[in-house]
Structure formats: C-alpha cells, structure tokens
Amino acid sequence: MMSLVTERRFRQRLEELSIVWHVNNHQPALAWAAAAVTWVAAPERDIMTIPKQLDALADALWKWADETGQPEPLTIEAVAEGFVALGFRGNTENYDDRRNSFLEDVLTRRVGIPITLSVVFIELAARFGLRCEGINFPGHFLVRYSGPDGVGYLDPFHQCQWLDSDGLQQLLQQMCGPQEQLCAEHLQVAQPADIFLRMLNNIYRIGLEAKDWTTALRARRMQFIVCPEDPYIRRDIGLLCFQLERWSEAVIWLEEQKQNTMSEAQHRILEAHINEAKRELARWN
Numbered sequence: 445m446m447s448l449v450t451e452r453r454f455r456q457r458l459e460e461l462s463i464v465w466h467v468n469n470h471q472p473a474l475a476w477a478a479a480a481v482t483w484v485a486a487p488e489r490d491i492m493t494i495p496k497q498l499d500a501l502a503d504a505l506w507k508w509a510d511e512t513g514q515p516e517p518l519t520i521e522a523v524a525e526g527f528v529a530l531g532f533r534g535n536t537e538n539y540d541d542r543r544n545s546f547l548e549d550v551l552t553r554r555v556g557i558p559i560t561l562s563v564v565f566i567e568l569a570a571r572f573g574l575r576c577e578g579i580n581f582p583g584h585f586l587v588r589y590s591g592p593d594g595v596g597y598l599d600p601f602h603q604c605q606w607l608d609s610d611g612l613q614q615l616l617q618q619m620c621g622p623q624e625q626l627c628a629e630h631l632q633v634a635q636p637a638d639i640f641l642r643m644l645n646n647i648y649r650i651g652l653e654a655k656d657w658t659t660a661l662r663a664r665r666m667q668f669i670v671c672p673e674d675p676y677i678r679r680d681i682g683l684l685c686f687q688l689e690r691w692s693e694a695v696i697w698l699e700e701q702k703q704n705t706m707s708e709a710q711h712r713i714l715e716a717h718i719n720e721a722k723r724e725l726a727r728w729n
Contacts, residue, residue: 450487450488453487453488454483454487454662454665456487457480457483457487458665458666458669461480461666461669461670462669464476465637465669465670466669471635471636471637472636473636474563474566474567474578474636474639475494475495475498475547475563475567476491476494476636477636477637477639477640478547478560478563478636478639478640478643479491479494479547479548480640480666481545481546481547481640481643481644481647481666482546482547482548482549483662483666484644484647484659484662484663484666485542485546485659485662486546489548491547491548493548494547494548494551497548497551498551498564498567498568498571499571501530501551501564501568502568502571502572504530505518505523505526505527505530505568505572508526508529508530509522509526512529514526517572517573518572518574519593520569520574520576520589520591520596523565523568523569523572523574524565524598524604524606525604527564527565527568527600527604528603528604530554531554532554532555532556532561532564532565532600533554533555533561533601533603534555534556534557534558534561534600534601534602535555535556535557539557540650540653542647542650542659544556544557544560545557545559545560545643545646545647545650546560547560547563547564550564551564556601557585557601557646558584558585558586558599558600558601559578559585559639559642559643559646560643561600561601562578562585562586562587562600562601563578563639564600565587565598565600565604566578566587569589574589574591575589575590575591576588576589576590577590577633577634578633578634578638578639579597579631579632579633579634580632580633580634580638580642581612581615581616581619581630581631582616582619582620582624582630583618583619583620584599584601584615584619585601585634585642586598586599586607587599587600588631588633597611597612597631599615609626612626612630612631613625613626616630637670640666640670641667641670641671644663644664644666644667645663645667647659647660647663648660648663648664648667648680651663657684657687657688658688660680660684661681661684661685661688664677664680664681664684665681668681675701675704675705678697678700678701678704679697679698679701679714681697682694682696682697682698682700682701682714682717683698683717685697686698686717686720686721689724691721691722691724691725691728692721692725694717694718694721695718695721695722695725698714698717698718698721699718701714702714702715702718
C-alpha cells in the first residue's frame with residue numbers, strides 16, 4: 445500500500461514539474477530546481493523549506509565572519525573561506541551515495557558532489573550580494589564568480605580551490621584525457637534546467653549501477669518533463685518499465701520510440717521488447 449501511495453505522490457510531483465516548466469514560461473529558481481531532485485527518492489518531501497535553510501546558513505557564515513574579524517562587505521574570498529570553515533566538503537569517501545545529490549541532505553550533512561556543493565555556494569554567495577554562476581565543466585561542476593575585481597573559477601568540492609587557466613586545463617585533462625584542450629564550450633554557464641538535468645543524470649547512473657530500476661525510472665521521468673523530445677530518455681523510460689514488468693507502460697513508451705527510431709538495429713531491439721511485453725500482457729488478460 446505504501447508503495448502505491450508513494451507512486452501516486454510521485455505522479456503528482458511530475459504534474460507540478462510540468463506546470464513549473466511549461467506553464468509559467470520561465471525557468472524556476474535554482475534552489476527550487478536543485479531541491480526538486482529529492483523527489484526521485486522522497487516525493488512527499490516539502491522542498492519549500494530550502495530557502496530558509498539557506499538563509500540560516502548565511503546567518504551562520506555572518507557569525508563566523510564576525511568571530512574571525514572579516515571586513516565588511518564580505519568578499520568572495522571570505523565567503524569561500526567561510527564555506528569551508530562551516531564544514532562543507534566533497535564526499536570523496538562515498539561519492540556515489542545518492543544523498544550527495546539531494547540538496548536538503550547536503551545542507552544537513554555538509555558533504556556532497558561538485559554540482560550540489562556548487563548550488564549551495566552560489567545560493568550562499570548571492571545572499572551576500574556576490575554574483576556566482578554554475579559552470580557545466582565536463583565531469584566536474586564548477587562555479588564562476590564575476591565582480592568588479594574580475595572573474596574567477598572555483599571548485600567547492602575541493603575546499604573552494606581557485607582555478608586559473610592552467611588549473612582548468614589540468615582538470616579538463618583529468619576528466620577527459622590528455623589530448624583535450626580547454627575552450628569556451630567547456631566554460632558555458634549552466635541554467636537551472638541544465639543543473640536539474642545533470643543532477644538527475646547522476647541519480648540515473650547510480651540507479652542503473654545498483655539495479656534500482658525504480659529510482660532510475662523516476663530520474664528519467666523527471667528529465668522527460670524538461671526534455672520531452674529527447675529520444676534517449678523516452679527509450680530508457682520504456683526499457684525501465686520493461687525491467688519493472690510494467691508491461692502496458694513499456695509497450696506505450698517503446699512503441700512511441702520505435703516510430704521515431706531511424707536505426708534498423710535499434711528498431712529490431714525495440715520490436716523484440718515490445719513483443720515480449722505484449723506476450724506478458726496477454727498472459728494476464
């Protein structure tokens with residue numbers, strides 16, 4: 445019974461996401477988009493408390509700044525130092541703990557992965573009038589600061605280390621290989637939708653590796669709200685429904701994907717899954 449209640453609540457959350465992204469005609473606030481990822485595991489969770497938690501974190505940083513004699517207004521360097529002093533760090537011991545992708549858990553536990561720590565840092569900096577943006581760096585999300593004193597890149601996962609062009613190049617090669625060369629494409633600003641999708645990609649990958657098909661399916665369903673034209677997401681939803689023996693849903697999603705598949709090999713694979721799902725449906729009818 446509880447699983448049915450949870451599934452019903454999750455479907456309600458999908459409706460909420462659809463309204464936010466497609467009815468309001470503008471992207472949601474960063475904190476809301478990042479916090480909504482939690483609904484993959486806990487669709488009953490109220491994410492409206494997140495701004496208050498971020499405000500409380502800013503108050504804690506103010507207290508630290510006062511105790512350590514930081515001059516006002518706080519600089520980006522002071523906020524970065526305070527972020528580390530408040531205990532935020534990368535979870536190098538258990539990187540794939542899915543709690544690292546849930547903003548409320550990151551705020552409580554003060555450990556996370558690059559993208560969630562970056563979201564917290566961006567939100568914290570904004571509360572001190574400092575402009576920071578997320579950067580969709582390959583394999584390792586970063587933060588870009590822009591101010592009257594210049595532009596800089598920092599890594600909240602590694603104690604808010606600042607990265608110059610050489611540091612960015614080195615990180616890129618660590619992530620992508622020694623032949624990769626830094627270019628403007630690697631430093632593109634991530635919008636709330638980009639961050640939402642990338643966070644869900646992490647959850648999807650963790651779900652697949654753990655054979656947690658329900659979590660992987662929920663991640664893809666949430667991504668589909670933002671990217672309804674993405675054929676890979678539609679295909680994955682159908683295949684995950686198949687794994688979960690949700691035969692009628694599998695047929696619907698896979699049939700739709702088959703109509704949009706140009707590859708003959710992919711067409712045959714989808715057809716085989718559709719036929720098996722139909723046979724299973726027939727057994728129960």
